[in-house]
Amino acid sequence: MGVRAIVDTYEYPSRSAQENYGDDLLVHVWWQDNLWFCSAGCFRVPQAMAWGDFLSGVVYPWASGDPDFDPATVHDWVLDDAPLEASEGKTLAELGVGHKSLLEFRAPSRTGREALVG
Amino acid sequence: MTVPAQKPARKLSMKQRYSALTHDLNWTPTYVPEAEAFPYTTFEGIKIHDWSKWEDPFRLTVDAYCKYQAEKDRRLYAVLDSFAQSQGQLGLSDGSYLNAMKLFLQGIASEEYQAHRNFAYLARYLNGPGPRFAALCQSLDELRHAQTEIHALSHYNKHFTGFHDWKKMHDRVWYLSVPKSFFDDAVTAGPFEFLIAIGFSFEYLLTNLLFVPFMSGAAFNGDLPTMTFGFSAQSDESRHMTLGLEAIKFMLEQDEDNVPIVQEWLDKWFWRGYRLLALVAAMMDYFLPKRVMSWKESFELYFEQQMLGGLFPDLAYYGIRPPRHVEQAIEEKEILSHQAFWILYQFSHAAAFQTTVPDAAAQEWLTSAYPETFPKLYQPLFEKAQEVMDGGGRFFNMGLPQLCQVCQIPMGFTEPGDPTTICQRHSIFKGERYDMCSDGCKWIFDREPEKYVQAWLPVHQIYQGNCGGPTIPDVLAWYGMQPDDGGDYLGSADHQAWTAWHATAAKEG
Numbered sequence: 215m216g217v218r219a220i221v222d223t224y225e226y227p228s229r230s231a232q233e234n235y236g237d238d239l240l241v242h243v244w245w246q247d248n249l250w251f252c253s254a255g256c257f258r259v260p261q262a263m264a265w266g267d268f269l270s271g272v273v274y275p276w277a278s279g280d281p282d283f284d285p286a287t288v289h290d291w292v293l294d295d296a297p298l299e300a301s302e303g304k305t306l307a308e309l310g311v312g313h314k315s316l317l318e319f320r321a322p323s324r325t326g327r328e329a330l331v332g
Numbered sequence: 333m334t335v336p337a338q339k340p341a342r343k344l345s346m347k348q349r350y351s352a353l354t355h356d357l358n359w360t361p362t363y364v365p366e367a368e369a370f371p372y373t374t375f376e377g378i379k380i381h382d383w384s385k386w387e388d389p390f391r392l393t394v395d396a397y398c399k400y401q402a403e404k405d406r407r408l409y410a411v412l413d414s415f416a417q418s419q420g421q422l423g424l425s426d427g428s429y430l431n432a433m434k435l436f437l438q439g440i441a442s443e444e445y446q447a448h449r450n451f452a453y454l455a456r457y458l459n460g461p462g463p464r465f466a467a468l469c470q471s472l473d474e475l476r477h478a479q480t481e482i483h484a485l486s487h488y489n490k491h492f493t494g495f496h497d498w499k500k501m502h503d504r505v506w507y508l509s510v511p512k513s514f515f516d517d518a519v520t521a522g523p524f525e526f527l528i529a530i531g532f533s534f535e536y537l538l539t540n541l542l543f544v545p546f547m548s549g550a551a552f553n554g555d556l557p558t559m560t561f562g563f564s565a566q567s568d569e570s571r572h573m574t575l576g577l578e579a580i581k582f583m584l585e586q587d588e589d590n591v592p593i594v595q596e597w598l599d600k601w602f603w604r605g606y607r608l609l610a611l612v613a614a615m616m617d618y619f620l621p622k623r624v625m626s627w628k629e630s631f632e633l634y635f636e637q638q639m640l641g642g643l644f645p646d647l648a649y650y651g652i653r654p655p656r657h658v659e660q661a662i663e664e665k666e667i668l669s670h671q672a673f674w675i676l677y678q679f680s681h682a683a684a685f686q687t688t689v690p691d692a693a694a695q696e697w698l699t700s701a702y703p704e705t706f707p708k709l710y711q712p713l714f715e716k717a718q719e720v721m722d723g724g725g726r727f728f729n730m731g732l733p734q735l736c737q738v739c740q741i742p743m744g745f746t747e748p749g750d751p752t753t754i755c756q757r758h759s760i761f762k763g764e765r766y767d768m769c770s771d772g773c774k775w776i777f778d779r780e781p782e783k784y785v786q787a788w789l790p791v792h793q794i795y796q797g798n799c800g801g802p803t804i805p806d807v808l809a810w811y812g813m814q815p816d817d818g819g820d821y822l823g824s825a826d827h828q829a830w831t832a833w834h835a836t837a838a839k840e841g
Contacts (some may be wrong), residue, residue: 217780252679314765325716327753
């Protein structure tokens with residue numbers, strides 16, 4: 215069922231559509247099983263950004279807000295519910311990262327699920 | 333023959349005057365068809381056969397309304413004056429208490445005004461004279477509430493941060509987009525949906541969960557202006573509750589076809605309102621130096637007992653069942669306030685209120701109020717946050733959060749049955765992905781995706797360059813914030829001023 219409205223056709227553009235960001239994308243990064251960050255982070259990144267640059271320039275600086283974060287322990291990347299095997303040179307577009315894609319990773323933390331509830 | 337002296341005309345009773353004001357002043361237009369005079373009461377699919385069946389249990393008249401409200405205003409403004417003259421702010425339980433009131437002023441005053449505007453619209457566009465007059469009275473109430481809230485809190489603006497620019501902030505700031513988008517959603521709906529959204533769900537189903545904690549919190553913490561405002565608004569609120577209940581019963585009684593439509597609105601607006609109350613939950617459990625009751629107790633009393641136990645059995649007679657997803661709200665009562673506060677804590681650098689790690693006494697209270705969840709899941713967060721503080725830092729989240737497309741709260745709520753996994757839901761609409769924080773918000777999105785794709789999500793707008801610039805200071809300046817508004821409470825300008833005032837008082841005393 216659509217919107218019941220006083221106009222016959224109720225259709226308006228998305229305020230978050232990709233074309234509002236030029237050649238960039240919004241991506242969501244979620245540190246799975248860690249309660250320290252209240253939610254996934256949202257970042258604006260170029261589609262042509264290499265995975266390695268994305269990690270060192272976007273993900274790690276954000277994740278280091280958790281004092282327990284160690285980049286060497288990051289594992290099990292997931293992109294939109296499917297496991298992701300990424301090489302550092304590939305671009306986000308080549309890896310299939312889309313607008314508002316969800317990227318998940320795991321890493322140990324004292325405020326992680328294992329530490330809290332086992 | 334003598335003519336007996338004519339007795340002076342007897343004054344009309346209240347009931348007669350009400351009838352003269354509403355039904356006697358009403359006429360059926362002949363110069364335009366009814367559908368043209370009242371063009372907005374059919375498109376939602378609600379069928380009304382007899383508008384005169386609307387019963388206003390209060391039967392207020394204009395003179396009675398004005399007399400009563402003027403009396404209350406006189407009392408309120410006398411209290412505000414004496415509080416200001418006696419430097420009443422020094423008698424608050426603690427300076428940190430006012431962070432709750434900053435949230436209240438920034439988040440609620442503008443919504444009172446929104447409600448005023450839409451009830452004014454109903455006062456013109458509902459077909460029946462009874463509901464039109466009831467809407468007019470509520471419209472005036474809401475305008476007065478906006479004004480009296482602003483006046484009650486204006487004194488604090490002279491001495492504390494965060495009370496300036498509340499109107500600009502309401503229209504721009506990320507956490508205030510939560511109440512703003514809630515009301516935008518309601519006022520852009522049709523008149524009947526608005527009556528269920530605000531008149532019933534907000535003013536009846538959830539009102540005690542909103543007002544009682546703030547007003548009792550004020551009373552417990554020495555905030556005489558807000559407490560007096562609360563008393564002044566209370567009698568209006570009980571009238572609004574009655575109006576809300578009358579509105580839903582009227583719609584349900586007029587036509588059986590209305591029942592499924594009303595049920596869906598109830599499902600939607602329960603969840604919308606409940607999500608909005610996450611901010612209240614955080615306030616109750618974390619912002620008040622002297623606590624009234626926990627969010628959990630409040631939810632059990634005002635919602636589970638009074639609404640699910642008292643109201644819904646009555647509504648079952650009309651074929652109405654408790655709102656969809658209510659079982660998830662019940663389950664969340666153990667975790668909601670902690671998750672909401674943890675969001676506010678880590679984004680306090682971008683807020684016009686301050687937070688801090690709960691002290692030992694507060695943590696003890698939280699442990700006794702939430703023995704199953706606080707020590708295991710949330711205390712470790714605060715212990716680690718304290719470690720960061722002890723090391724000379726303060727944990728602020730240096731990213732921007734993923735927001736729910738519907739409630740616009742950072743997506744920090746967890747999966748039903750699993751408080752350690754964030755709940756991620758999404759829908760694809762016309763090729764674009766939209767994210768939601770819960771089954772409730774996803775259900776609302778999927779019902780009217782055309783509406784929610786227009787959402788002005790603060791994070792996305794920042795990234796589009798529409799919020800003053802790319803850096804946090806740019807955005808905060810555009811929000812109307814000043815450097816001392818946010819951050820940690822300990823060491824803040826408010827904390828320092830509070831400590832200095834009391835040190836002086838101790839020396840002089």
